Amino acid sequence: MADIKMLDASDRGLSAGYMMWYRFSRNPAAVIGALIIFSVIFLAVFAPLLTPYPKHIGAVVDFRARHLPPDAAHWFGTDKAGRDIFTRTIFGLRISLLLVIGVLGISVPIGAVLGLMAGYFGGWTEKFISGLTNVMLAMPPLVMALAVSNLLEPTLMNAMIAITLLWWTWHARLIYAVSKQIASEDYIEAARLAGAGPMHILFREILPNCVPVISVKTTLDAAFVILFGATLSFLGFGVKPPIPDLGSMVADGRQFMPDFWWEVLCPGAAVLYTTLGFNLLGDGLRDMFDVEN
Amino acid sequence: MQQHPLIAILTRLGTFVLVMIALSIMIFVLARVVPGDPARMALGPAATAEQVEALRQQMGLDQPLAVQYVDYIGKALRGDLGMSLVSQRPVSADLGQTVPATLELVLVSVIFMFAVAIPLGVIMAHYRDRAVDHVGRLLSLTGVTIPSFLFAITLQLIAARFLSGWPIIGRLDHSLGWTGGPTGLLILDGLLMGRPDVSLNALQHLLLPAFALSMAGIGQITRITRSAMIENQRKDHVLTLKSFGVPERVIIFKYLLKLSSIAPLTIMGLEFASLIGNAFVIEMVFAWGGFASYGLQSILQKDLNAVTAVVLVAGLFFIVANLIVDVLITMIDPRLRRKEAR
Numbered sequence: 329m330a331d332i333k334m335l336d337a338s339d340r341g342l343s344a345g346y347m348m349w350y351r352f353s354r355n356p357a358a359v360i361g362a363l364i365i366f367s368v369i370f371l372a373v374f375a376p377l378l379t380p381y382p383k384h385i386g387a388v389v390d391f392r393a394r395h396l397p398p399d400a401a402h403w404f405g406t407d408k409a410g411r412d413i414f415t416r417t418i419f420g421l422r423i424s425l426l427l428v429i430g431v432l433g434i435s436v437p438i439g440a441v442l443g444l445m446a447g448y449f450g451g452w453t454e455k456f457i458s459g460l461t462n463v464m465l466a467m468p469p470l471v472m473a474l475a476v477s478n479l480l481e482p483t484l485m486n487a488m489i490a491i492t493l494l495w496w497t498w499h500a501r502l503i504y505a506v507s508k509q510i511a512s513e514d515y516i517e518a519a520r521l522a523g524a525g526p527m528h529i530l531f532r533e534i535l536p537n538c539v540p541v542i543s544v545k546t547t548l549d550a551a552f553v554i555l556f557g558a559t560l561s562f563l564g565f566g567v568k569p570p571i572p573d574l575g576s577m578v579a580d581g582r583q584f585m586p587d588f589w590w591e592v593l594c595p596g597a598a599v600l601y602t603t604l605g606f607n608l609l610g611d612g613l614r615d616m617f618d619v620e621n
Numbered sequence: 622m623q624q625h626p627l628i629a630i631l632t633r634l635g636t637f638v639l640v641m642i643a644l645s646i647m648i649f650v651l652a653r654v655v656p657g658d659p660a661r662m663a664l665g666p667a668a669t670a671e672q673v674e675a676l677r678q679q680m681g682l683d684q685p686l687a688v689q690y691v692d693y694i695g696k697a698l699r700g701d702l703g704m705s706l707v708s709q710r711p712v713s714a715d716l717g718q719t720v721p722a723t724l725e726l727v728l729v730s731v732i733f734m735f736a737v738a739i740p741l742g743v744i745m746a747h748y749r750d751r752a753v754d755h756v757g758r759l760l761s762l763t764g765v766t767i768p769s770f771l772f773a774i775t776l777q778l779i780a781a782r783f784l785s786g787w788p789i790i791g792r793l794d795h796s797l798g799w800t801g802g803p804t805g806l807l808i809l810d811g812l813l814m815g816r817p818d819v820s821l822n823a824l825q826h827l828l829l830p831a832f833a834l835s836m837a838g839i840g841q842i843t844r845i846t847r848s849a850m851i852e853n854q855r856k857d858h859v860l861t862l863k864s865f866g867v868p869e870r871v872i873i874f875k876y877l878l879k880l881s882s883i884a885p886l887t888i889m890g891l892e893f894a895s896l897i898g899n900a901f902v903i904e905m906v907f908a909w910g911g912f913a914s915y916g917l918q919s920i921l922q923k924d925l926n927a928v929t930a931v932v933l934v935a936g937l938f939f940i941v942a943n944l945i946v947d948v949l950i951t952m953i954d955p956r957l958r959r960k961e962a963r
Contacts, residue, residue, distance in 0.1 A: 468935045604766045
C-alpha cells in the first residue's frame, strides 16, 4: 500500500511538471511572450555592453548630431541633444523593470498575506481588511499616485511608493476570494483538527493553492505597472533628467512632433513591446494553470 | 434571502457614502501633513513671518486637524471648496468650468466603447477561431497593452499627415466666436442655442481624443464579451433553445446578449478608474483644458485646495459610475436581486 502511494506521488509530480511544460510549449502566445520578456531582461541587464553609445545616458550634448533620423549609426535616431535614442531606450527598460520589481515585490506579498488572513480568519479581520480594500479601490489609482508622489516630491522613488500603496489592494481582493473558498475545504478542517496552527494553515495549506492565481495576476500586473510608470513619467512624475526613462523620453520628443516622429514612437514602441510580452505570457499562464478570468 | 432590489441599491449607496467619507479623510490628512506651508507658498518668499501667520489664521490652518476637516466638509457640502491658491478663484468655479469638458469627453468615450466592443465581441464569438476572431483578438490585445499617450500621439500624427485640416488639439475653433452655453457640453449647447455649426465643430474636435481614451476599454470589454458569449453558448437553456430550432439570430440577440452583457458591465465599473487616469494623459496630449488638465496643473503647483477637490471629484465620479453600473446589472440579472453575493 505504502509502496503504491509513493510511486503514485513521484509519478504525478513528474507528469504535472511535464503537463505544464507541454501546455506552455503548445501555446504560441505564451512562448512569444516569454521570449519577449527574456529579450527585455537580457537587454536591460547587459545594456552597457549592448548599446553603441553608453555615455549618452548622461548629460551629453552634441548639437551637430541633434534630431538625426534613424539610420545605421543611430537605429532609433537622435534626440534634441544629439543623444542616441536606441541607447537611451535600452537603458530606459532598466527603469521600467526596476519599477516592476519594486512595486510587485512589495505589494504582492502584502496583498497576499492580507487576503489570506481575511479569507481564513473571517469576522472582524475580514470586515476590516475588505473594507479597507474597498476604500482603496474606490480611488482612481493614477489620480492618487499623482497626488501622493507630488505632495511628497516627484521622484521615481515616490512614484513607486505611491503605486505600491494602491497596488496591494488588487492582490488582497483576489487572494481573499480564493482563500475564503479554500478555507471551507475539508482538508483545512482536517489540518486544524490535527493541531496545525494558523501560520501552518495559511502558508502551507492555503497559500500553495493560490500560487496559480498569484502568478497569473502578477504577470499581467507587471504590464500594468510598466504602463502606469510610463504614464506617470510622461506626465512629468518620473526620474530626474538626464537619466533615460521611456515615459519622459516620449514627453520630451512630443515637443518636436510631427517632424521628428522617431523621438516619440521609438521609446513608446519599447513600452508597447514590453507590456505586450507580459500580457501574452500572462494569458498563456492562465490557459496553462486553467485559472478563470 | 430574497431582498427588494431597492433595498439592495440603498445598501450599496450607504457603502458608497462611507467610502466617500474615508476617501475625503485620507486625502485631507495627506494634503495637510505634507511638508511645506501652504500659506507661505501662497504669499511667496518675500512675505514676513507675521503676514504668513495672519494668513494661516485666516485659512484656519492653526486649528486642530479634526476641526479643519469638519469645517472643510461642512463647507464642501454647501459647494464651497475653498479658494485656489494659484488661480485666486473659488475652486468650485474652476471645477464648474472644467468638469463639463471632461464629462463630454468621457461620455462619448463610453459610447465608443460599447458601440465598438460589444458588437465586436459578439462577432468574434460567433466566428470563433476564424480570421475575424484572430484580427479582433490582436486588436483587443493592442488596446490593452498600448500606452495611452503613444496611441493618442500616433492618432494625432496620422490625422496631421492624412487628414489635413482635421482639428488635433483643443475643443473648438476660436473663429466661431462661441461664448459659452448653459451646460458647458459643447455639442449639446450648440444644439440648444441654435448653433449647429458649433456642435459639428465640437464633435470634430471630440472624435480623436474620445477614440484615444476609449481604446483601453475597447480592448478589455471586447475580450470579456467574447469569452462570456462563448461560455454562455454552452449553457443548458441555450442548448435547449437550439434544439427547439430557434433561429441563431434570435438566440444571440434575445438571450445570449443579455446574459453576456453582465460581465462586460461589471468590468466597465472598474474600467472607469483607468478611464479617469487616462483622461489626464489624453487631455494633456490634445490640449483639452478639462478637469484632468486642471488636476494635473494644481498637483504640479501644490495647490492644496484644488488637489483635494480634484481627488474628491474623481472619487465621486468613479463611485457614481459604479453605482449606475450596479443598478444596470441588477436590472439585467434577476439572480442579483438578492443580497450581494460577492
